Amino acid sequence: MRCAISMTTFLAIDWGTTNRRVYHIGNGEVIATHRDNQGVKTLSSDDYNRLITADRARFGDYPVLIAGMAGSTIGWRDVPYVAAPASLSDLAQGTYEVADRVAIVPGVSYHDDHRSDVMRGEEVQLLGAVADRTVKPDSLLCQPGTHCKWAIISDGKIAKFTTSMTGELFALLRTDSVLSAFLTADVTPGAAFKRGLAEGAKGDLAASLFSIRAASVLGHMPSHDAASFCSGVLLGSDVAARLSDHGDEVITILADAPLRELYRTAIETLGGTAAVVDSQQAFVAGITAIKDLWK
Amino acid sequence: MRCAISMTTFLAIDWGTTNRRVYHIGNGEVIATHRDNQGVKTLSSDDYNRLITADRARFGDYPVLIAGMAGSTIGWRDVPYVAAPASLSDLAQGTYEVADRVAIVPGVSYHDDHRSDVMRGEEVQLLGAVADRTVKPDSLLCQPGTHCKWAIISDGKIAKFTTSMTGELFALLRTDSVLSAFLTADVTPGAAFKRGLAEGAKGDLAASLFSIRAASVLGHMPSHDAASFCSGVLLGSDVAARLSDHGDEVITILADAPLRELYRTAIETLGGTAAVVDSQQAFVAGITAIKDLWK
Missing domain, CATH: 3.30.420.310 (2-keto-3-deoxy-galactonokinase, C-terminal domain)
Incomplete structure (x- = not known):
């Protein structure tokens, strides 16, 4: 488990279907945030660069890391899922550089003989709660929403999960x-x-x-x-x-x-x-x- | 249980939300039918008289008996439900004369400490299957559809039922x-x-x-x-x-x-x-x- 304090400054975007939230982060702390309704639902590929240019104008010319539906078939680029069990390191290795100093975090997939499941965006929160020691590396997490995620965290990784709509x-x-x-x-x-x-x-x-x-x-x-x-x-x-x-x-x-x-x-x-x-x-x-x- | 052969001639209408079906019935047999998409969903109260005039012009100036959503809050008249256990005789007593020689059959309601349920139109089919001896007076019937009905028929009456959407x-x-x-x-x-x-x-x-x-x-x-x-x-x-x-x-x-x-x-x-x-x-x-x- 890692919990060192980051020294970097960057922009993080939680880019959902109907909304997005931008975080200006430095030394592991949130310096400022911005929220709007520019979710991927109504965007074309040109819009992404335009919005990121505006975010950099707002907060500074920093690297940008994106999570959520921007990495889906209905988003900016279809970034392949990382298969569970998935750690933060697996997510980092699976990031996709989509523009100059702009990368998209992959989602996580699960598949066994009985059932398939997928998530995009929730994986960052789930493993973030482990990274900052809010929850133990072996936990059961529930993330309510349009599609509620129930995740089994085992040895600090997303081992298995169930989505209910x-x-x-x-x-x-x-x-x-x-x-x-x-x-x-x-x-x-x-x-x-x-x-x-x-x-x-x-x-x-x-x-x-x-x-x-x-x-x-x-x-x-x-x-x-x-x-x-x-x-x-x-x-x-x-x-x-x-x-x-x-x-x-x-x-x-x-x-x-x-x-x-x-x-x-x-x-x-x-x-x-x-x-x-x-x-x-x-x-x-x-x-x-x-x-x-x-x- | 009754199963005498009827000697009457009349028009029966199964009047649903999106469609209706008219039967010209004589001596217990179907002489002719008509089907259209004049369900209650888009009708105003004037439309009912107009459609029945057209039905009588088509088949003859007979009495009209209507079942289904025409008797609901979104239909012609809100005809009170008959509470289960309900027999054909209970339905006949609960009919509502809405115009000259035109009556609407009531629906059936169920309520106990745990659950409530309602039906409009299905009751005629359920008890009809008992009346013509197709099923026994103690039976379990399933009527699939938009709202699937599962009815317990006991002693020839609708005793209890469950609707699943x-x-x-x-x-x-x-x-x-x-x-x-x-x-x-x-x-x-x-x-x-x-x-x-x-x-x-x-x-x-x-x-x-x-x-x-x-x-x-x-x-x-x-x-x-x-x-x-x-x-x-x-x-x-x-x-x-x-x-x-x-x-x-x-x-x-x-x-x-x-x-x-x-x-x-x-x-x-x-x-x-x-x-x-x-x-x-x-x-x-x-x-x-x-x-x-x-x-």
Whole structure:
């Protein structure tokens, strides 16, 4: 495990599908940040150079290290995945130099006889939390989001992981389903959410979800409860499946509020033990470690 | 149980969300049918009278009995549900006369301490299959569709039922999800579908679905397999949940091909026993029985 303090100054970009976040980092600390909605979804290849020129004008003419969907088929360059088990050193070796002093960190893939999985961007946070000793080199990490990652860290490497599209399913149901009209309130980790967790833990998702429409139409579910119950069903199904394999381990959550509190409630309600970590700090630690190994 | 042959002539309409089917029925037999896309989704209240006038011009000036979403909050009139256990006689008593010699059959609701459920239209088919002695008065019926119904028929009544939104989830995933680009082929009940069934039976839906993207991106799932595997995951989750409660009973499927063959394959692959019934014949038997009890 490495945890030396970096002496370099550079720009790190967490470049997602719909947003990006730029960090000006020096001596392992964040000097300044910038956030915008220039995610890869709507960009052409010319836009990347233009945006990086603007970032350098903003922060200084430093090397740039990029993680996330910029390295995907829908991004700037399709950077090949590093196969799990994957360490920070593996990620550094797999970086792809896409322009002058600009490199993209690869994602991580997993494949066995039963299942395949992929991640892009999350690997930096996951291994960053290990690099700065926030979590142990043998840990179980949960990274909520549109596609929630559950990663087994073994000997400081990403050994295996499972992605569940919990957040995306919720968004699909909320936007364009028979449940849409009922899913208007904010999601909170209260009583309705906990009832949803118990329902979701049954592992009968498609039926549990329809019951929201039925209970709403029949007047058995108040309109302010439906969204929290629905979120509870989705997280309950996800968390129960993970606890069935890892019920006796502490699960460390890397997320900002309110997702962090929803997952903490889900894990603890269904009998697990949760800890929480600052996901932004983990990203900075991870990308700094990769920068030091790459330069 | 009743099974006398009806002597009446009338028009029956199975009026759904996106389509409707009109049957000209005499002496319990279908004389002629008409199908169009005038589902309730885009109709205003004036349209209903206009369409029925056109139906009568087409087939004759007969009484009209309507089942389905025309009796819902998004239809012509919101006809109150009949609470389960519900018989054909209960449905006949709950019909709502909405215009001159035009009535709407109510849907059926279910509610206990754990779960709520509703149906509109399916009740006619389910009890019709009992009325014409296609299935026994104590049966387990499966009616696939956008919202798949699993109904326990007890003493000739709909005693309890579970709706799973399997078909709608598949449509949402196919249309507007991270999986959309991979779900382009037709669904067939072959090897990929059966692998999906086994995966879905684990009850870990949100993770099983994401694995389709990962396996496709990594080249482990051919493009022609992804849609069948995805459908298998959804049906496998649904069928496995039902078999855990009713594994030793014959499940009778009311559907047209190809849905009938997908559900038959799912039930048999996961260890159940399936029989099939002509769903249109069941609708005609059910609506004729209600007509005789109503007039």
